[in-house]
Amino acid sequence: MSPDSVSTDRQFDFDVVVLGAGPGGYTAAFRAADLGQRVALVERYPVLGGVCLNVGCIPSKALLHTARVIDEAASMEAHGIRFGQPQIDLDKLRAFKDGVVGKLTGGLANMARQRKVEVIQGRASFSGPHELEIGSAEGQRKLSFAHAIVAVGSQSLELSGMPWGDPRLMDSTDALELEEIPGRLLVVGGGIIGLEMACVFEALGSKVTVVELTPTLMPGTDPDLVRPLQRRIEKRYAAIHLETRVKRVDIADDALVAHFEGKHEGREGFDRVLVAVGRTPNGGKINAGAAGLEVSDRGFIEVDRQMRTNVPHIFAIGDVVGPPMLAHKATHEGKVAAEVCAGEKSAFDARVIPSVAYTDPEVAWVGVTETEAKAEGLKYGVGKFPWVASGRALGIDRPEGLTKLLFDEATRRIIGAGIVGPQAGDLIAECALAIEMGAEAADIGLTIHPHPTLSESVAMAAEAYEGTITDLYIPRKK
Amino acid sequence: MSKTIEIKVPDIGDFSDVPVIEVLVAAGDRVQAEDGLVTLESDKATMEVPSPAAGVIRELRLKLDDTVSEGDVVAVLEVEEEPAQAASEEAPAPAEEAPEPAPAQAQAEPAAEDAAEPANSEPAPGHPAAPAAAPRDDEDPERGLDAADLSEERLTGADAVAPSKVPYASPSVRRFARELGVNLARVGGSGDKGRILREDVTAHVKSVMSGEGAGPAPAGAAAIGGLRLNFPERPEVDFSRYGETERQPLSRIQKISAGHLHRNWIGVPHVTQHDEADVTDMEAFRLANAEEAQAQGFKLTPLVFLIKAMVASLKKFPRFNASLDTDGETLVLKKYYNIGIAVDTPDGLVVPVLQNCERKGIMELAAELAEVSARAREKKLKPQDIQGGCISISSLGGIGGTGFTPIINAPEVAILGVSRSRMQPVWNGEEFRPRLMLPLSLSYDHRVIDGAAAARFTRFLASRLEDLRRLTL
Numbered sequence: 001m002s003p004d005s006v007s008t009d010r011q012f013d014f015d016v017v018v019l020g021a022g023p024g025g026y027t028a029a030f031r032a033a034d035l036g037q038r039v040a041l042v043e044r045y046p047v048l049g050g051v052c053l054n055v056g057c058i059p060s061k062a063l064l065h066t067a068r069v070i071d072e073a074a075s076m077e078a079h080g081i082r083f084g085q086p087q088i089d090l091d092k093l094r095a096f097k098d099g100v101v102g103k104l105t106g107g108l109a110n111m112a113r114q115r116k117v118e119v120i121q122g123r124a125s126f127s128g129p130h131e132l133e134i135g136s137a138e139g140q141r142k143l144s145f146a147h148a149i150v151a152v153g154s155q156s157l158e159l160s161g162m163p164w165g166d167p168r169l170m171d172s173t174d175a176l177e178l179e180e181i182p183g184r185l186l187v188v189g190g191g192i193i194g195l196e197m198a199c200v201f202e203a204l205g206s207k208v209t210v211v212e213l214t215p216t217l218m219p220g221t222d223p224d225l226v227r228p229l230q231r232r233i234e235k236r237y238a239a240i241h242l243e244t245r246v247k248r249v250d251i252a253d254d255a256l257v258a259h260f261e262g263k264h265e266g267r268e269g270f271d272r273v274l275v276a277v278g279r280t281p282n283g284g285k286i287n288a289g290a291a292g293l294e295v296s297d298r299g300f301i302e303v304d305r306q307m308r309t310n311v312p313h314i315f316a317i318g319d320v321v322g323p324p325m326l327a328h329k330a331t332h333e334g335k336v337a338a339e340v341c342a343g344e345k346s347a348f349d350a351r352v353i354p355s356v357a358y359t360d361p362e363v364a365w366v367g368v369t370e371t372e373a374k375a376e377g378l379k380y381g382v383g384k385f386p387w388v389a390s391g392r393a394l395g396i397d398r399p400e401g402l403t404k405l406l407f408d409e410a411t412r413r414i415i416g417a418g419i420v421g422p423q424a425g426d427l428i429a430e431c432a433l434a435i436e437m438g439a440e441a442a443d444i445g446l447t448i449h450p451h452p453t454l455s456e457s458v459a460m461a462a463e464a465y466e467g468t469i470t471d472l473y474i475p476r477k478k
Numbered sequence: 479m480s481k482t483i484e485i486k487v488p489d490i491g492d493f494s495d496v497p498v499i500e501v502l503v504a505a506g507d508r509v510q511a512e513d514g515l516v517t518l519e520s521d522k523a524t525m526e527v528p529s530p531a532a533g534v535i536r537e538l539r540l541k542l543d544d545t546v547s548e549g550d551v552v553a554v555l556e557v558e559e560e561p562a563q564a565a566s567e568e569a570p571a572p573a574e575e576a577p578e579p580a581p582a583q584a585q586a587e588p589a590a591e592d593a594a595e596p597a598n599s600e601p602a603p604g605h606p607a608a609p610a611a612a613p614r615d616d617e618d619p620e621r622g623l624d625a626a627d628l629s630e631e632r633l634t635g636a637d638a639v640a641p642s643k644v645p646y647a648s649p650s651v652r653r654f655a656r657e658l659g660v661n662l663a664r665v666g667g668s669g670d671k672g673r674i675l676r677e678d679v680t681a682h683v684k685s686v687m688s689g690e691g692a693g694p695a696p697a698g699a700a701a702i703g704g705l706r707l708n709f710p711e712r713p714e715v716d717f718s719r720y721g722e723t724e725r726q727p728l729s730r731i732q733k734i735s736a737g738h739l740h741r742n743w744i745g746v747p748h749v750t751q752h753d754e755a756d757v758t759d760m761e762a763f764r765l766a767n768a769e770e771a772q773a774q775g776f777k778l779t780p781l782v783f784l785i786k787a788m789v790a791s792l793k794k795f796p797r798f799n800a801s802l803d804t805d806g807e808t809l810v811l812k813k814y815y816n817i818g819i820a821v822d823t824p825d826g827l828v829v830p831v832l833q834n835c836e837r838k839g840i841m842e843l844a845a846e847l848a849e850v851s852a853r854a855r856e857k858k859l860k861p862q863d864i865q866g867g868c869i870s871i872s873s874l875g876g877i878g879g880t881g882f883t884p885i886i887n888a889p890e891v892a893i894l895g896v897s898r899s900r901m902q903p904v905w906n907g908e909e910f911r912p913r914l915m916l917p918l919s920l921s922y923d924h925r926v927i928d929g930a931a932a933a934r935f936t937r938f939l940a941s942r943l944e945d946l947r948r949l950t951l
Binding site: 294296304310346347378415435436437438 | 541641646648649652653657671
């Protein structure tokens with residue numbers, strides 16, 4: 001029996017109501033509409049796009065591009081080209097960033113109209129298994145649905161012992177507002193978000209200190225991929241304190257004073273403090289109980305491969321269903337949920353979800369990491385291509401990069417990849433495709449890659465594993 | 479930070495994918511050591527998974543109707559108390575990095591993708607088959623489409639990519655298979671090095687539909703060993719047109735029994751041998767000793783004598799203590815004597831197994847029988863209690879009847895049905911004497927046992943009951 005049968009009798013206001021218009025939510029809404037469903041998209045903010053478009057991926061990448069140009073211009077000095085100190089017009093930079101965001105969110109609103117998706121502004125909360133209450137400035141509104149897709153995302157985790165309320169204490173959203181360029185910036189959390197923001201502010205002129213609780217930056221990432229990034233930022237930043245926690249932050253007249261404990265002890269004043277220690281899901285904010293929907297203590301909603309919750313006609317996608325909290329995971333899940341709502345036999349069947357830190361250098365990985373492969377006792381082999389042997393990498397003066405592919409020894413099929421270096425985030429896509437397709441090392445190595453590009457490094461790493469590489473000399477094992 | 483531990487599903491015998499039929503705790507609950515957390519139901523037994531220690535349930539990793547196997551994580555238990563603010567303390571990992579593996583990495587089996595598999599309710603080891611497709615699906619139209627497959631947790635980490643664990647097929651072929659309900663683990667790949675192509679999926683579906691493969695046959699038609707069975711379809715009857723009706727769902731045990739009984743009825747060529755045993759003396763002996771048993775807290779029933787006589791008969795006729803190997807060409811003879819006893823419970827028929835009956839005395843067996851029957855009625859049988867049977871006894875003696883055809887509990891090869899004993903005039907050569915006669919009905923698998931052997935076996939068994947002293951021979 002197809003769930004379609006529920007929608008055709010028109011006993012509900014909508015076939016599908018999507019809660020949250022982030023990348024997962026609007027994708028789900030659009031896909032459902034394209035499949036003939038009557039769709040409402042509920043968003044608490046006046047603009048669509050969620051964290052990713054408004055205060056996350058997109059604005060941060062716009063600023064990271066700026067940071068990169070500043071850094072590259074400065075590095076030209078070694079090539080005999082001197083540009084001089086950049087003059088930074090913060091208002092104009094902010095306007096550029098906001099313009100990028102505006103183009104995208106405006107485009108979304110247009111596409112919603114074209115698809116006849118009804119966009120409703122307000123806070124959605126369940127009032128029954130098939131009913132939502134939408135609260136907004138204009139008042140309360142009730143609507144009923146055959147299916148709901150919960151895509152309410154996550155928000156920055158707030159640390160205790162911090163003077164939240166002081167505008168100098170920021171989460172990533174605040175930092176992207178770009179109110180000022182702080183002289184001294186403390187970044188609490190050495191993960192992807194913290195390091196990306198550190199990268200932006202350092203290029204704009206801040207003296208950046210990073211503090212991370214664990215012994216490594218970007219915990220969980222293979223050490224050989226993190227190392228080139230760490231070496232580069234160690235030279236540039238005021239300090240990187242690993243195995244250190246910020247016990248508390250006090251307000252002084254002219255500074256925020258952070259108290260450190262752990263490997264690095266003491267206290268230090270900063271003009272601004274950015275806290276980026278993780279994100280927490282918003283599952284607890286939608287009165288899920290009224291629909292019988294189960295939400296974990298931490299705010300996650302558990303789903304099956306069809307993104308179905310414990311309530312069969314309610315689905316959940318994106319950050320709220322669990323890590324990794326990534327937009328591209330959410331959009332994929334959004335399509336699955338929409339298709340299932342429309343009666344298709346869809347399911348989350350992707351084998352891997354790539355991760356990228358858009359730092360300088362970028363760090364990207366997909367599939368099994370080497371750390372994981374070791375821990376799991378997999379019989380795997382590694383093909384590595386250090387960029388020092390790439391003419392293109394040398395040409396852009398970035399020889400520190402590394403491309404590493406992991407292969408299953410028995411079948412020689414690729415099971416994981418990690419890349420560090422400029423454009424690593426773009427290069428990793430080929431590896432993701434290779435894993436999904438079950439490509440063997442030779443398939444990758446025998447595919448002609450354009451020369452001279454950084455993408456060649458993927459083929460070279462495969463050749464290194466195959467033993468057919470000529471751009472490196474690797475002595476034969478046997 | 480306080481200590482958290484993962485509570486896993488303990489050894490539940492040779493079962494996998496058993497359903498969770500009851501969840502006794504919720505996240506946040508405080509539990510004591512040995513408190514039950516969830517109830518699992520394997521084939522016919524239920525068992526609780528106890529908490530190994532006192533503490534607070536931080537996370538429940540399964541829900542009602544999930545299916546689990548040994549080693550799957552039931553819950554995360556925090557053994558000590560945690561200060562409330564700990565959760566908001568500095569979290570070491572940034573969100574984008576998934577510091578923690580997704581809740582369930584447990585389902586490593588690629589075969590879990592199954593959808594086309596026929597409902598095989600026998601949870602054979604190493605074959606994560608279909609019991610998950612059971613009751614919830616048909617009760618919930620929303621879950622109608624292959625929920626056995628699609629409601630699985632997604633694979634993560636190495637399990638999602640390791641070539642030994644995932645089918646060699648591209649995303650588009652995987653989607654194609656999913657839409658057709660094809661389990662790629664069952665599809666042979668004709669591409670380079672066994673890659674599964676779109677055509678392979680199509681070919682698989684064709685072969686299943688035409689009855690060549692292992693898939694379900696179309697309604698009403700079946701081909702078995704060259705015999706083409708083509709039944710007219712069963713008519714849909716609206717019984718309420720003829721009077722008041724009531725719909726009553728079968729219990730889970732009844733549904734499982736139904737499948738097994740139907741398979742055995744169709745798959746095993748049954749013959750039933752009838753005989754009678756003169757149990758006059760046995761009954762006198764039993765009554766003489768009944769009080770002693772009563773004093774120890776159990777009843778001395780005729781059934782325990784039947785068990786002892788059955789052991790003696792199996793020793794004499796080893797082919798009855800055997801199973802046909804799945805290849806159909808070898809007989810597996812057993813050197814142990816475990817007797818299954820059919821017990822009627824409010825939820826349906828269950829067959830607990832008394833282990834190693836050859837080593838136990840009458841009184842010991844009587845005590846054990848009383849204990850296991852009571853547990854069966856209280857739904858407290860463990861998987862181990864219903865495994866390893868050699869032959870079964872089904873007694874309707876307490877109710878009545880003169881004979882019936884019990885269905886063999888395959889892969890056993892025979893089952894003894896016992897009806898009600900009656901005082902009858904028996905000609906002893908000179909005169910009719912009133913004797914207490916017990917009707918015996920032995921159904922046997924004619925592939926393994928021929929008629930003469932069955933007649934001899936039943937007579938031998940009766941002779942042991944007629945003169946209990948012979949049991950000592």
